[in-house]
Amino acid sequence: MDRRVFLKSAALAGFSIATLPATLLRANADGSKILRMGYGSEVLTLDPIKTTYGADILVQGMMYARLLHANPDRTEVGPGLAESWDIADDGKTYTFHLREAKFSDGSPITAEDVAFSWNRMRFQKDSAYAAPFQPLTKIEAKDARTVVMTLDRKFTPFLTLTEIWNTGIVPKAAVEKMGDDAFAKAPVTSGPFKFVELKPGDRVVLGRNEHYYREGEPKIDGVEFRYVPDDNTRVSMLQAGELDVCLAVPAPRMAELKAAGFRADPEPSSTTYDMLINHSAEPFNDLKFCQAVSYGIDRTAINAAVTLGLGTPASSIMSPTLDYFDKSLPVIARDVEKAKALLAESGKTGASFELIQNAGSADEEKAAVLIQAQLAEVGITVNIAKIDSTQAWTRLADGEYQAEMNWWYNETRDPDNALRWCVWGAGDNKSYYTRYNNEMVNKLIDEASGEADNAKRAELYAQIQKIVVDEVAQVALYHPTWLNAYAPSVKGLILNVGLQFSSIGGASLD
Amino acid sequence: MRGSGPLAMARLRTMPATLAIGGAITLAWIVVAILAPVLTGFDPVKVDVMQALKPPGAEHWFGTDAIGRDVLARTLFAARYDLAMAFFGVVGPIILGTIIGLIAGYLGGRIDAALMRILEVTVSFPYFVLVIAIVAVLGPGLKSYFISLTLVNWVSYARLVRSQALVLRGVDFVLAARGMGFGHLRIMLFHILPNAIVPSIVFVMTDAVLAIVLGSSLGFLGLGVQPPTPEWGAMIADGQTYLTTAWWIAIFPGIAICLLALGLSLTADGLARLLNTES
Numbered sequence: 001m002d003r004r005v006f007l008k009s010a011a012l013a014g015f016s017i018a019t020l021p022a023t024l025l026r027a028n029a030d031g032s033k034i035l036r037m038g039y040g041s042e043v044l045t046l047d048p049i050k051t052t053y054g055a056d057i058l059v060q061g062m063m064y065a066r067l068l069h070a071n072p073d074r075t076e077v078g079p080g081l082a083e084s085w086d087i088a089d090d091g092k093t094y095t096f097h098l099r100e101a102k103f104s105d106g107s108p109i110t111a112e113d114v115a116f117s118w119n120r121m122r123f124q125k126d127s128a129y130a131a132p133f134q135p136l137t138k139i140e141a142k143d144a145r146t147v148v149m150t151l152d153r154k155f156t157p158f159l160t161l162t163e164i165w166n167t168g169i170v171p172k173a174a175v176e177k178m179g180d181d182a183f184a185k186a187p188v189t190s191g192p193f194k195f196v197e198l199k200p201g202d203r204v205v206l207g208r209n210e211h212y213y214r215e216g217e218p219k220i221d222g223v224e225f226r227y228v229p230d231d232n233t234r235v236s237m238l239q240a241g242e243l244d245v246c247l248a249v250p251a252p253r254m255a256e257l258k259a260a261g262f263r264a265d266p267e268p269s270s271t272t273y274d275m276l277i278n279h280s281a282e283p284f285n286d287l288k289f290c291q292a293v294s295y296g297i298d299r300t301a302i303n304a305a306v307t308l309g310l311g312t313p314a315s316s317i318m319s320p321t322l323d324y325f326d327k328s329l330p331v332i333a334r335d336v337e338k339a340k341a342l343l344a345e346s347g348k349t350g351a352s353f354e355l356i357q358n359a360g361s362a363d364e365e366k367a368a369v370l371i372q373a374q375l376a377e378v379g380i381t382v383n384i385a386k387i388d389s390t391q392a393w394t395r396l397a398d399g400e401y402q403a404e405m406n407w408w409y410n411e412t413r414d415p416d417n418a419l420r421w422c423v424w425g426a427g428d429n430k431s432y433y434t435r436y437n438n439e440m441v442n443k444l445i446d447e448a449s450g451e452a453d454n455a456k457r458a459e460l461y462a463q464i465q466k467i468v469v470d471e472v473a474q475v476a477l478y479h480p481t482w483l484n485a486y487a488p489s490v491k492g493l494i495l496n497v498g499l500q501f502s503s504i505g506g507a508s509l510d
Numbered sequence: 511m512r513g514s515g516p517l518a519m520a521r522l523r524t525m526p527a528t529l530a531i532g533g534a535i536t537l538a539w540i541v542v543a544i545l546a547p548v549l550t551g552f553d554p555v556k557v558d559v560m561q562a563l564k565p566p567g568a569e570h571w572f573g574t575d576a577i578g579r580d581v582l583a584r585t586l587f588a589a590r591y592d593l594a595m596a597f598f599g600v601v602g603p604i605i606l607g608t609i610i611g612l613i614a615g616y617l618g619g620r621i622d623a624a625l626m627r628i629l630e631v632t633v634s635f636p637y638f639v640l641v642i643a644i645v646a647v648l649g650p651g652l653k654s655y656f657i658s659l660t661l662v663n664w665v666s667y668a669r670l671v672r673s674q675a676l677v678l679r680g681v682d683f684v685l686a687a688r689g690m691g692f693g694h695l696r697i698m699l700f701h702i703l704p705n706a707i708v709p710s711i712v713f714v715m716t717d718a719v720l721a722i723v724l725g726s727s728l729g730f731l732g733l734g735v736q737p738p739t740p741e742w743g744a745m746i747a748d749g750q751t752y753l754t755t756a757w758w759i760a761i762f763p764g765i766a767i768c769l770l771a772l773g774l775s776l777t778a779d780g781l782a783r784l785l786n787t788e789s
Contacts, residue, residue, distance in 0.1 A: 232750055250751035252576075301559040305577050359731050362748055366577050369738045373557045384737045385650065 032221040033509040035490065037245040038228040038237055043204045046195065047184035048168040049120050049127040054499060057165045058247075059204050059225050061500040064168025065190040065213065067096055067114065067147075068159060072503035073268070074413060074496040077163045081109060081190070081213065082147075091154040091452065096147045096162075101213035103171045104194035109213075111141035116172035118149070129166050131428060132157075132417040154450040156457065157416040164411040165500070192218040192505045202227060217505030235485070238262065244490050244509065249483045250362070251308045257485045266310045266481030270319045270418070270497040271409040273311075273363075275355070275371065275475040278401055280435035283353055288346035290472035295339035296378035299332055302370050303478035306363050310483065314476035316465045317422060321479075321497045322415045324461035332469065332476070339378040352381035356396075356404040358389040364405040367477060396433045407480075408432060411498040415461055416449045423464070423473045436473040529780020532715075535773030543589040552580035554587040555738040563756045573758035575748060584740035585762050591741045592722050592770065594652065595734075599721025600714050602660030607667025608703070608710060614668065615675025615706070616698050622672075629665050637662060641724065645733045655725060655734060666717065667710050674706035708785050715778030719771045726767075742767045 041055040048060045069080035082096035101109040118139040121127050135158070138150040151158065161167070174188040187195050192214070193206035206223040226243070228234040231250045238246035239260065249257065249264065257264040277284040277293070284290055299313035312320060315329040343349060357368045365386070372382040382403075387395075395401045410418035420427055424445050425437025441464055448460035469476075482495050493507035501507070542549065552570075558578035566573040572581035614625040632640075641658045648654030678684055679702065687697050726743020728734035735741045742763040749760025 232753070252752045252755050256754050298559075305559050305562055357737070359733075362751060365737050365748070369555075370557055370559070370577055372738065373555075386736055387650065388646075388731060388733075391646075 033219075034222045034224055035220050035245065035493075035507070035509055036224045036226065036243045037247060038226045038234040038243040039247045040227075040229055040231060040234065042201060042227040042229075043198070043225060045184045046187050046198065046204070047180060048166045048170070049124060049129075050180075050184060051166075052128050055225075055227070057499055058501070059206075060165050060168055061191075061502070062193050062206060062223060062504050063187070063189040063191045063195065064165070064170065065101070065109075065192075066164070066167050066169065067162040070163045070496070070498075070500070070502040072492075072494055072496065072506075074163075074498050074500065074502055077160055080163065081114070081169060082162075085159075091156075092151045094149045094151070094158065095142070096149070098145045098147065099213060101190070102211035103174075104189045104209045104211055105171070105174070106211055107171060107173065107188075109169060109171075109190055110144050111147045112144075113172045114147045114169055115139050115141040116175070117169045118147075118167065120170075120175075121166050127166070132161055132164075132420060154452065156452055157412065157414040157449055160412040160414045161417070164498070193223055196222065212505070214505055219506065219508045223504075238485055238487065241487070244487045245493070246485045247482075247495070249485050251306070251310055251483060254308075254310065254483055254485070261488055262485045263488065263490070264483075264485040266483055267495050268321045268497050269409060269480060269482045269499075270321045270411075270413070271407055271480050271482075272314065272317060272319050272422075273306075273367070273407045273477050273480055274314075274317070274405075275367075275477060276396065276401075276404045276406045276432060276434050277472070277475060278399060278403070278433075278435060279431075279437075279473075280399060281402055283346075283348050283351045284402065286346045286348060287471060288342045289348050289351065290475075291470075292339045292342035292346060292378060293375065293380065294332060294472045294475055295335045295342065296375045296380065297332075297371055297475065297477070298334040298374050299477055300334075301374075302367050305370060306366050307478060307480050311478045311480035313478050315469075317468050317474060317476045318415055318418055318461075318465060319410065319479045319497075321413065322410060322418060323413045324415050324458050326462040326465045328462075329465060329469065334374070336377055343379060349379065350381075352383060353402040354383050354385050356392050356401055357384055357386050358392050358405065359386045360389070361405075368405050397429075399430075399433065399435060403475075406432075409497075409499060411500075413497060416445070419445050419461075419464060423468045431473060434474055436468075436471070438467065438471065438473075441467055441473075524784065526780045526783040528776045529784060532773050532776025532778070532780055535769060536777055539589050539593060539770050539773065542586055543593050546583075546586040546590060549586055550580065550583040552583035554579065554583040554740045556580075557738075563752070565756070566758050572762045573756065575745075575759045576752065576756075579738075581745075581758055581762050584745060585742070585766050588740040588742045588745060588763060589766065589770075591652075591735055591739060592725070592743075592767070595655070595725035596718040596722050596770070596774070598652075598656045599659050599725065600663075600717050602656055603663035603717070604667050604710060604714055606660055607664035607669075608671050608707065610664060611668035611671030611673075612675055612698055612703060612706065615672035616679050616694070616702055618676070618679070625668070626672075629668055632662065632665050638724070638727075641728070642731065642733065645728060650733045650736060652735060655728060659721060659724070663717070663721075666713065670709045670713060671706045674709065675702050678702045678705055712778050712782040712785065715774045715781065719774050722767065722770070 039055055043055045043059050044053055045051050045056055048064055065081050067080050067082040068077040070077050081098055081101055083099040084097045086095045103109055122130050122133050122136055135151040135153050135155040137152050140148055142148050169190045171188050175183045189195055192209055192212050194209040196207045197205040203224055203226040208218055208221050234246050235253050237243045254264050303311050303313040313331045315331045316326055318325050355368055357364045368384050375382050396404050422432045423441055425431050426442045444460055444464050448457050451457045484495055489510040491508045496502055561574050561578035562576055564570050564574040570580050574580055610625055614622040640662050644658035645654050684701055687701050725734050729741050729744040745763040746760045752759050
């Protein structure tokens with residue numbers, strides 16, 4: 001879930017000046033409709049199990065079909081490659097019935113391919129994101145059209161996970177023949193688009209998959225996914241007609257694009273922008289100090305300055321777009337007197353900490369400088385350290401930090417993997433490297449994921465949200481929106497909360 | 511003939527116009543840097559979200575940035591850091607480079623060969639990459655920036671001084687000085703150096719501009735001055751996304767950096783004219 005895409009793009013902007021494509025003419029000289037998208041980070045791999053990186057996820061979402069298929073805004077999942085499915089009474093066995101479908105090379109998609117893809121994702125050593133699938137213990141092809149999956153416990157979010165990018169179906173024969181590395185560079189696909197070309201550091205070109213299982217889709221002939229690291233260059237390319245879609249538009253430029261006739265409306269995102277704090281190190285190893293910091297921060301002001309009001313100040317650690325988001329929680333308000341009192345109680349009067357900020361991220365810098373000024377009024381000194389994003393990431397993962405500006409988003413609207421990512425102390429990433437670990441929270445997360453009743457799940461998640469806000473598992477600041485701009489010719493395309501163009505098949509280009 | 515250099519002969523009345531103008535601009539910036547707190551009533555790091563993105567007006571002459579900081583105050587205070595980057599960015603290299611170049615050029619032989627190999631190794635790495643690597647090892651901040659520049663940038667000066675020293679060691683007044691039994695150190699310092707240093711003095715002005723640019727680039731990569739310290743390069747980077755909506759955030763520091771660069775370049779040009787005509 002760490003999709004530090006926007007950050008990386010910003011960090012790279014400093015020294016990689018976007019090269020304009022050699023041909024400024026539209027790629028559709030022959031009349032074909034190619035959708036040209038510009039994004040700030042580079043596609044690194046086309047193998048769905050090898051990545052948790054935003055650019056990869058976006059592109060792979062258009063290349064591989066999954067068992068289930070999400071509606072455009074990902075509020076629900078419905079039939080995909082699986083026409084139907086049965087869940088055993090004990091909730092532990094899922095049987096998927098596949099439809100007739102073909103890979104981009106014309107070979108049939110069989111249960112064998114599905115089992116192969118899932119086993120790779122779940123059990124292959126270098127699978128990047130098997131963590132949310134812990135309860136899944138066995139995947140097998142019962143016959144040519146039936147796949148049976150066995151779980152070791154009741155796990156309500158399971159179906160929503162059968163749609164995420166890394167469960168994309170790949171052909172067993174091709175992967176085995178080519179080997180992982182070669183496949184990742186020139187894959188055979190199962191989704192709306194087939195692979196045409198990968199130019200590292202420049203673009204990925206996709207063509208229409210004639211064998212795609214959804215009748216009449218895709219409507220466009222192909223996609224060019226271009227890497228344009230500099231935000232402003234990307235916007236200029238959209239304005240000049242060199243791109244049809246500009247992803248990750250800087251907030252100050254949205255109004256201008258909208259006025260110029262582009263579709264530039266904020267799109268809901270499951271992102272939480274936060275300050276991660278290291279609960280295992282001074283000074284954040286003290287609850288009162290964490291609370292003093294949390295009360296000392298003015299989230300409304302930060303949201304206004306950074307998102308220009310296009311986001312919402314945080315009330316929960318979870319984004320409001322997630323199911324079971326507790327609407328009753330108030331925005332975490334600033335209270336300097338309370339913060340001062342808590343600071344005094346913590347005995348850390350005059351404390352200071354280093355706040356790491358990814359170099360090149362203007363948004364993070366603004367937020368960090370505001371936090372610095374706001375906490376100065378409480379009596380806490382913040383030293384901002386602007387460091388390169390790779391080093392920042394390493395220090396975060398190694399726990400060699402005190403506080404770090406960061407953000408994360410969730411694939412699904414179901415909050416299970418979000419919470420397991422950010423507050424589940426029993427996970428591999430130690431509550432997103434904050435080393436926050438509350439047995440009670442861990443237990444509640446497990447309990448909620450095994451609960452089938454909606455009302456009861458809601459209650460459990462409300463309980464969790466309250467605890468993690470009270471205990472400042474991370475300092476949630478605000479929930480931004482995806483800021484993308486589309487040329488007026490692009491119809492029926494939206495980016496959903498989980499950073500996927502689920503509606504790409506039906507999208508058209510005039 | 512005494513080994514006095516052209517510097518000693520430079521006379522004010524023949525000062526070229528470029529030197530006068532360039533010198534005045536540069537001097538003006540130094541004054542601004544020193545008097546920054548007097549020139550503006552605003553605190554360059556004080557944030558005020560309610561005052562964010564205000565266009566230039568009666569209160570904020572240069573407007574405010576995205577988090578409500580006064581752009582004028584930041585531009586003026588930034589002169590301190592940018593001038594410091596310009597000055598300290600060249601002072602280390604010129605001292606180290608001159609010493610090495612002088613020794614290599616005057617003594618020649620094995621010492622020259624050895625020093626030139628070190629020089630070649632240094633230049634064999636891409637300049638920017640080497641600076642970044644050294645700063646990364648030493649940690650971010652102005653101090654490590656100066657150290658890294660000294661370690662990398664001395665080569666330009668060493669080459670300039672060496673080439674001059676190579677020629678000068680064979681000219682009559684040096685041979686005469688030797689004949690009189692002067693020591694190597696004395697000849698190097700008083701006879702060779704004043705003449706050999708001239709191209710470096712011209713070059714140093716241009717180099718100072720490059721030092722500012724490099725410092726700003728490093729700021730962009732997080733290796734230069736840290737937020738919220740005002741610095742022109744960082745301010746321009748901040749203002750980039752606001753160019754179409756709040757142009758004043760990037761334009762004013764942009765003008766400032768151009769003015770200082772212009773001042774330094776004119777000074778360089780003027781110095782070159784002055785020293786060339788005199789010698």
